[in-house]
Amino acid sequence: MHVPEVVRVHVWISGAVQGVGFRFYAERTARRLGLSGFARNLVDGRVEAAAEGPKDIVDAYISALRNGPPGARVDNIETKWETPSGHHGFRVLGSA
Numbered sequence: 001m002h003v004p005e006v007v008r009v010h011v012w013i014s015g016a017v018q019g020v021g022f023r024f025y026a027e028r029t030a031r032r033l034g035l036s037g038f039a040r041n042l043v044d045g046r047v048e049a050a051a052e053g054p055k056d057i058v059d060a061y062i063s064a065l066r067n068g069p070p071g072a073r074v075d076n077i078e079t080k081w082e083t084p085s086g087h088h089g090f091r092v093l094g095s096a
Contacts, residue, residue, distance in 0.1 A: 004054035008037075008084040013047045013065055015075035022047050023092045025069035030090040033057050040093035048096065052084045 013022070018041050026039035026049050035058065037051035051061050068074045 004056070006052060006084050007055045007058050008050060008052040008082045008087075009058050009062060010050045010080045010082055011048070011062065011065060012042075012078040013049070013068070013074055013076070014045070014078075015068075016071075016073040017047045017068065018045055020071040021069050022072050023049075025072075026065060027090050027092050029064045030061060033061055035061055036087045036089055038087075038091045038093050041095040043095060050082075050087075051090075052087055 023039040023041060026047070030037055030039075030051055033053065035051040035053040037049060039047060039049040042048050049065065051058055053061075062077065062079065066074055066077055
């Protein structure tokens with residue numbers, strides 16, 4: 001039986017991504033895909049998120065973030081692959 005590789009990605013999304021429900025879109029998408037992590041607004045206008053799970057599912061999550069919710073405009077996504085932390089659940093955090 002093949003066990004999928006678990007990965008963690010940290011992402012920073014820039015564009016018109018605050019005030020449009022982006023964090024909650026990130027949360028709903030992650031929960032639907034079965035991923036763990038967090039999303040929060042940053043003071044510089046970006047949204048920061050992290051997600052853990054199987055590599056192919058995390059890749060699908062990044063693709064979904066590139067589209068964003070209605071009303072959002074994603075100009076750029078910066079990604080950083082990290083060691084999984086074993087985080088469970090997905091949370092929307094306060095601004096950082």
